[in-house]
Amino acid sequence: MTPRTGLRRRLVGANTLWIAVVLLVLIAVFGALRPDAVLTAFTLQTTLVETSVLLVLSVGMTYVIITAGIDLSVGSVLVFSGVTSAMTMNALHDGNATTAGWGVVLVGLLVALASGAAWGLVNGLLIARTGIPPLIVTLGSFGAALGAGQLISNGSNVAGVPDVLSDTLGTGTWFGVPNLVLLAAAVTAVGALVLGTTAFGRHTYAIGSNEEAARRAGIPVTRHLVRVYLLAGVLAGLAGFMALAYFRVASITGHDTDNLNAIAAVVLGGTSLFGGAGSVVGTVLGVFIPAVLRKGFVIVGVNVYWQPIAVALVLVAAVWLDQSRRRARDKR
Amino acid sequence: MALPLLDARELVKHYGNVEALRGASFTAHAGEVVALVGDNGAGKSTLVKCLSGVARPDSGTILLDGTPVVLDSPVAARALGIETVYQDLAVAPDLDPAANLFLGRELRRGGLLGKLGVLDKREMRRRAVASFHDLGVSLPDVDVPIGALSGGQRQSVAVARSVVWASRLVFMDEPTAALGVVQRERVLDVIRRVRDQGMAVVLISHNMPEVLAVADRVEVLRLGRRVARFDAATTTVEELVGAMTGALSQEDA
Numbered sequence: 001m002t003p004r005t006g007l008r009r010r011l012v013g014a015n016t017l018w019i020a021v022v023l024l025v026l027i028a029v030f031g032a033l034r035p036d037a038v039l040t041a042f043t044l045q046t047t048l049v050e051t052s053v054l055l056v057l058s059v060g061m062t063y064v065i066i067t068a069g070i071d072l073s074v075g076s077v078l079v080f081s082g083v084t085s086a087m088t089m090n091a092l093h094d095g096n097a098t099t100a101g102w103g104v105v106l107v108g109l110l111v112a113l114a115s116g117a118a119w120g121l122v123n124g125l126l127i128a129r130t131g132i133p134p135l136i137v138t139l140g141s142f143g144a145a146l147g148a149g150q151l152i153s154n155g156s157n158v159a160g161v162p163d164v165l166s167d168t169l170g171t172g173t174w175f176g177v178p179n180l181v182l183l184a185a186a187v188t189a190v191g192a193l194v195l196g197t198t199a200f201g202r203h204t205y206a207i208g209s210n211e212e213a214a215r216r217a218g219i220p221v222t223r224h225l226v227r228v229y230l231l232a233g234v235l236a237g238l239a240g241f242m243a244l245a246y247f248r249v250a251s252i253t254g255h256d257t258d259n260l261n262a263i264a265a266v267v268l269g270g271t272s273l274f275g276g277a278g279s280v281v282g283t284v285l286g287v288f289i290p291a292v293l294r295k296g297f298v299i300v301g302v303n304v305y306w307q308p309i310a311v312a313l314v315l316v317a318a319v320w321l322d323q324s325r326r327r328a329r330d331k332r
Numbered sequence: 333m334a335l336p337l338l339d340a341r342e343l344v345k346h347y348g349n350v351e352a353l354r355g356a357s358f359t360a361h362a363g364e365v366v367a368l369v370g371d372n373g374a375g376k377s378t379l380v381k382c383l384s385g386v387a388r389p390d391s392g393t394i395l396l397d398g399t400p401v402v403l404d405s406p407v408a409a410r411a412l413g414i415e416t417v418y419q420d421l422a423v424a425p426d427l428d429p430a431a432n433l434f435l436g437r438e439l440r441r442g443g444l445l446g447k448l449g450v451l452d453k454r455e456m457r458r459r460a461v462a463s464f465h466d467l468g469v470s471l472p473d474v475d476v477p478i479g480a481l482s483g484g485q486r487q488s489v490a491v492a493r494s495v496v497w498a499s500r501l502v503f504m505d506e507p508t509a510a511l512g513v514v515q516r517e518r519v520l521d522v523i524r525r526v527r528d529q530g531m532a533v534v535l536i537s538h539n540m541p542e543v544l545a546v547a548d549r550v551e552v553l554r555l556g557r558r559v560a561r562f563d564a565a566t567t568t569v570e571e572l573v574g575a576m577t578g579a580l581s582q583e584d585a
Binding site: 194197198199200202205206208209210212213214215216217218219272275276277326 | 386405406407410416418420422423424425426427431435436437438440448449450451453477479
């Protein structure tokens with residue numbers, strides 16, 4: 001038995017392959033309907049840019065869900081981090097950071113990451129130490145982080161984002177590829193490698209598969225869970241900074257369903273809500289299915305309100321497939 | 333007789349108002365299979381938990397090679413060469429057999445990659461396949477999640493994992509419970525082989541004929557205390573059952 005055949009069988013057995021097929025079929029169908037509008041560099045570029053922020057959130061969410069957890073707070077943490085970052089940058093530059101330089105931008109980035117890390121740490125400590133279900137803990141921080149962001153910003157969006165940031169990370173490109181997309185791709189690649197090849201990744205799977213077995217095997221489960229939620233928080237902070245750069249404003253609204261979109265993307269990508277199985281590669285595919293549906297519906301002229309319905313159908317089918325696969329396996 | 337490898341004396345363990353162990357003692361020597369038997373609720377599982385670091389006794393002493401030890405975690409027990417096959421197996425069903433064998437003790441790659449935590453999956457798989465072969469564990473496929481294997485195969489992997497890592501003592505809590513006839517014999521063979529390497533094997537089982545077939549000695553627990561010790565070669569199932577139910581007792585146990 002060579003590793004190659006093992007790999008091929010694992011691919012066929014995995015949900016990831018089927019999700020990839022679904023995505024390719026979608027692109028092919030839309031492409032066949034409107035080849036002139038769908039398969040263009042512009043469509044590709046805008047689709048990628050619009051999914052970059054969600055992709056970064058979803059990479060963190062993948063780790064969380066593989067531990068059989070959930071993080072409802074990512075969208076609110078994104079808002080909170082954007083607000084603290086923008087307000088810090090403004091404060092450092094006489095109340096308006098539009099003309100500020102790279103030093104201020106760097107401080108803003110660190111504040112965004114630290115804000116995300118703080119919420120991730122709170123989530124992780126509560127979940128790993130107290131045994132309160134992740135759903136409840138992060139439902140709490142979902143409300144609290146948004147409330148805290150609104151308190152700090154007085155309930156309004158924070159403008160004054162440095163131009164040097166918006167013009168580079170926000171809308172700049174590198175050989176035609178948007179910088180925002182490059183950053184998201186780099187985060188995704190690192191996330192995929194760490195999950196797939198390192199002890200950290202292996203322990204993430206083990207905890208989600210059987211927490212008690214992991215504990216008895218000497219894996220520091222509590223510490224590891226804290227780190228996983230910390231990672232999700234830091235990535236939400238980074239996503240907040242990216243959104244800030246792109247939209248030139250730290251927005252209070254518009255992120256109410258980011259958490260659900262990230263969860264949907266992760267689950268669509270074949271990661272099991274029961275934990276123990278999943279991949280970042282699958283999550284990438286899962287992020288693009290709703291995005292391609294939305295873009296495709298707009299281009300071919302289908303009422304765009306069909307998009308959430310179509311996503312819902314695919315999502316429910318994906319979870320159903322996962323469940324029946326597990327049931328068939330565990331019956332033996 | 334030589335100094336026992338493991339000598340537990342007068343262990344007491346309460347769970348709330350329930351007294352699971354009331355001064356239980358237990359002895360195991362290197363190079364022997366000692367069976368720990370008792371009726372349901374006699375305290376077998378609690379005793380094994382105390383001796384494998386999963387639970388801490390409220391009082392009593394545990395001597396390893398004559399030295400008092402504190403087993404405050406499974407990791408501490410394993411550092412002393414003590415491994416356990418748990419009744420509920422404690423495997424990760426979504427991971428493959430090699431990953432389960434190396435769970436918590438993953439091999440890293442050399443150099444910088446290893447420092448970054450990158451696993452040497454190929455080497456782990458190679459060693460796992462070799463270990464399964466050595467122990468007579470036959471798996472149809474070493475690249476599938478362990479949850480896709482049969483109950484017996486899963487159990488074989490759990491047994492293999494403890495045996496591979498143990499250096500002095502292996503606890504096996506009902507290791508043959510889920511197995512068919514052929515696989516049961518395989519596990520018993522593994523137990524004998526481990527003993528012949530000079531380790532102590534503690535077998536917890538409800539199957540009295542099996543106990544007498546594989547064990548060198550038998551210790552009987554009843555109501556949280558050791559009530560009898562037997563030499564397996566000269567003991568009958570009736571005597572064991574008598575000791576378990578309280579019909580027969582040895583004052584000096």
